[in-house]
Amino acid sequence: MSAIIEIDHLSKRYGSGTAALNDVSLNIEEGEILALLGPNGAGKTTMISIICGLVRPTGGTVRVGGHDIRTDWRAARKLIGLVPQEILLEPFETVRDCVRFTRGLYGEGPDEAYVEQLLRSLALWDKRDAKTRELSGGMKRRVLIAKALSHRPKVLFLDEPTAGVDVTLRREMWQVVRELSAQGVTVILTTHYLEEAEDMADRIGVINKGELLLVKPKAELMGEFGKKHLTIDLYEPLAELPEDLSERGLTLSEDGLQLGYGYDTKSARTGIARLLGDLTRHGIAVRDVATKQSNLEEIFMSLVEDKPEEVRA
Numbered sequence: 001m002s003a004i005i006e007i008d009h010l011s012k013r014y015g016s017g018t019a020a021l022n023d024v025s026l027n028i029e030e031g032e033i034l035a036l037l038g039p040n041g042a043g044k045t046t047m048i049s050i051i052c053g054l055v056r057p058t059g060g061t062v063r064v065g066g067h068d069i070r071t072d073w074r075a076a077r078k079l080i081g082l083v084p085q086e087i088l089l090e091p092f093e094t095v096r097d098c099v100r101f102t103r104g105l106y107g108e109g110p111d112e113a114y115v116e117q118l119l120r121s122l123a124l125w126d127k128r129d130a131k132t133r134e135l136s137g138g139m140k141r142r143v144l145i146a147k148a149l150s151h152r153p154k155v156l157f158l159d160e161p162t163a164g165v166d167v168t169l170r171r172e173m174w175q176v177v178r179e180l181s182a183q184g185v186t187v188i189l190t191t192h193y194l195e196e197a198e199d200m201a202d203r204i205g206v207i208n209k210g211e212l213l214l215v216k217p218k219a220e221l222m223g224e225f226g227k228k229h230l231t232i233d234l235y236e237p238l239a240e241l242p243e244d245l246s247e248r249g250l251t252l253s254e255d256g257l258q259l260g261y262g263y264d265t266k267s268a269r270t271g272i273a274r275l276l277g278d279l280t281r282h283g284i285a286v287r288d289v290a291t292k293q294s295n296l297e298e299i300f301m302s303l304v305e306d307k308p309e310e311v312r313a
């Protein structure tokens with residue numbers, strides 16, 4: 001894979017004095033789905049807006065497909081499609097005209113075959129002659145995607161694509177994004193729904209207070225920061241834990257029927273085998289065991305709440 005977007009020491013200080021981005025460097029690989037996570041005001045939209053040429057950076061450079069977004073902005077912008085968070089459509093325009101018009105704005109000539117293919121792939125072909133005001137919320141979001149793809153960009157930005165939409169529609173959107181990715185489009189999305197990033201992203205970037213805390217492949221992030229918790233159900237209640245077991249960090253529930261043990265997924269030795277052996281040695285009969293891995297939401301909270309210098313990549 002090669003980088004389609006190269007962000008180098010990017011900073012943005014707004015006129016108000018707010019430092020929205022602080023020395024962010026990041027390469028986005030061709031064909032990947034990158035999810036940008038961060039609390040409100042973290043700097044996600046600022047970063048996307050700079051790449052899309054809507055906001056001027058105060059420091060650093062961005063190249064899209066090798067084109068500098070400031071000195072070679074026309075070529076850079078041609079490679080980019082942006083689906084904004086807000087649904088802004090001309091209510092009396094038809095779906096097909098909407099897409100044709102946006103294509104024209106990018107200086108592309110008519111291509112009815114491509115517009116048809118696009119509308120079909122987004123399940124909008126049946127609605128091609130409907131006015132946008134007649135569409136459901138989900139269809140309107142898909143029209144926004146069709147508009148953003150009308151000039152065949154290689155990179156698609158989705159700014160909170162499923163904010164405030166119901167679960168069914170959210171899953172439908174995820175499917176659309178996966179299909180785009182399968183077609184080779186690089187997708188960068190911001191989201192507040194961690195399950196969205198967990199489900200879809202190849203890599204996850206965490207931004208907080210204008211700083212990029214880390215960018216990692218999802219599996220690596222889950223493995224590295226994830227903690228596992230082992231729960232052991234017992235046949236008979238235990239009055240108290242044997243001393244050597246409590247020293248190893250084992251806890252006992254109030255009813256004496258459950259043991260708990262937290263361990264780090266990245267440590268070479270989890271100690272579980274020895275723990276189970278020790279239970280047998282103490283004559284403690286195990287009825288069932290279950291493990292739970294911390295999810296992305298827990299990992300994200302620990303990153304954003306922790307001191308950033310400990311986790312910076």
Ligand SMILES: Nc1ncnc2c1ncn2[C@@H]1O[C@H](COP(=O)(O)OP(=O)(O)OP(=O)(O)O)[C@@H](O)[C@H]1O
Nearest residue numbers: 014016018020038039040041042043044045046047
């Ligand atoms: N045009 C602007 N002028 C001044 N400050 C701004 C402007 N746009 C954004 N900011 C500030 O920059 C910081 C980053 O905002 P940004 O919109 O990039 O965050 P975000 O991560 O996208 O947040 P959210 O998740 O709420 O959309 C915030 O403190 C915000 O108030």
